[in-house]
Amino acid sequence: MSDFFNLKGQVAVVTGGGSGIGLKTVERFIAAGARVVMADRDHCSEKASALGATFAACDVSKESDVEQLLEATLREYGRLDILVNNAGVFGAYQKLDEITTDVFERCYRVNLLGVAHGIKHAAKRMQPGGRIVNTASAAGLTGAVSLGAYVASKHAVVGLSKTAAVELGAQGIRVNCVCPTTVNTPMAHEQGGDFMIAGERLLVPLGRICEAEEVAAAIHFLASEECGFVNGQALLLDGGMGCGMTEIGFSELIS
Ligand SMILES: NC(=O)c1ccc[n+]([C@@H]2O[C@H](COP(=O)([O-])OP(=O)(O)OC[C@H]3O[C@@H](n4cnc5c(N)ncnc54)[C@H](O)[C@@H]3O)[C@@H](O)[C@H]2O)c1
Incomplete structure (x- = not known):
């Protein structure tokens, strides 16, 4: 990678x-010269050390875990420049008349509180110039059938990112988020996901879903020092889907 x-x-x-x-972001940050802490609820220490990262066990829905993660990072490395609040869960495909409180709570605790904990505890440990990038979703900008709990939690991530950008701007800390449509990761292939992917291929002008590397590249852009005046943005990665219906989408619709 160039300089x-x-x-x-x-x-x-x-x-x-x-x-x-998250994994592609870790790989990319390491290739760009950063020292990286790979934090996850699942045990990934072998994966981390194979990449040259450090693993830290952390459940982002627990404030004490996140505080400990960021404090330990500062103690170990003496600085914290970038936090990517990326951990998330999908919930389940449920229409609003059948959606369960359990699914709402799961999305709320991980997707919303996880990001809120990260912002709160990173900001106090960052110097001016710090950057926070949150993984929201295109579902944080529009509604989506059968995804009410997830959509609500991701709208909250966009709102938190904008609020943090306003509150932390005076400290010289920038906060942005990425909003991809479906990304080719294990999450996208959860139950029912392949049906959604097939539909989305018809609607995206590029004729495919997003790859994890492409989101990692956008996160890297927002986390870079060169991107110093971009703050409070929700960067949509939708392959042009929001620009209009594709020809193939139209023909499927009328056939
Ligand atoms: N895949 C998609 O289609 C898509 C689209 C838009 C946004 N996103 C968002 O991207 C982010 C990453 O998702 P992904 O697609 O890479 O999914 P993934 O399932 O491949 O990875 C998610 C990672 O988060 C970890 N995680 C889950 N809950 C956690 C918790 N409480 N604490 C710490 N770690 C936890 C998991 O162990 C896993 O390693 C999520 O926030 C997701 O909502 C995904």
């Missing part, structure tokens, strides 16, 4: 770093 967007000498924490988008 553009390099992260040499910087310390980054990526939550949900053991799989999918």
Whole structure:
């Protein structure tokens, strides 16, 4: 990788770093020269050490875990430059008339509280120039059938990111989020996911879903020092889907 967007000498924490988008972000940050803590609920120490990262066990829904993660990072490395609040859960496909409190609570605790804990405890440990990138979703910008709990939690992530950008701007800390449509990770292939993916391929002008590496690249852009005046943004990665219906989508509709 060239010197553009390099992260040499910087310390980054990526939550949900053991799989999918988080894992690709860890790989990319290391390639850019950062020292990276891969934080995950699942045990991933072998994966982390194979990449040259450090593993930290952390359940982001627990404030004490997140506080301990960020404090330990600061103690170990002496600085915290970047936090990627990426850990998330999908919930379940349920329409609003059947949705269960349990699914709402799961999405709320991990997707919303996980990000809130990260922002709260990273901001106090970052110097001016710190960056926080949150993984929201395109489902944080629009509604989606049968995904009420997930959609609500991701709208909250967009709102938190904008609020944090306003509150932390004076400290010189930037906060942004990424909003991808379906990404080719284990989460997307959960029960019912392949049906959604087939539909989305018809609607995305690029004719495919997003790859985890492409989201990691957007996170890297937002986390780079070069991107210094981008703050409070919800960056949509939708392959052009929001620009209009594709020809193939139209023909499927009328056939
Ligand atoms: N895959 C998609 O289609 C898609 C689309 C838009 C946004 N997203 C978002 O991207 C993020 C990453 O998802 P992914 O697609 O890479 O999924 P993934 O399932 O591959 O990875 C999620 C990771 O988060 C970890 N995790 C889950 N709950 C946790 C918790 N409480 N504490 C710590 N770690 C936890 C998991 O162990 C896993 O390693 C999520 O926030 C997700 O909502 C995914």
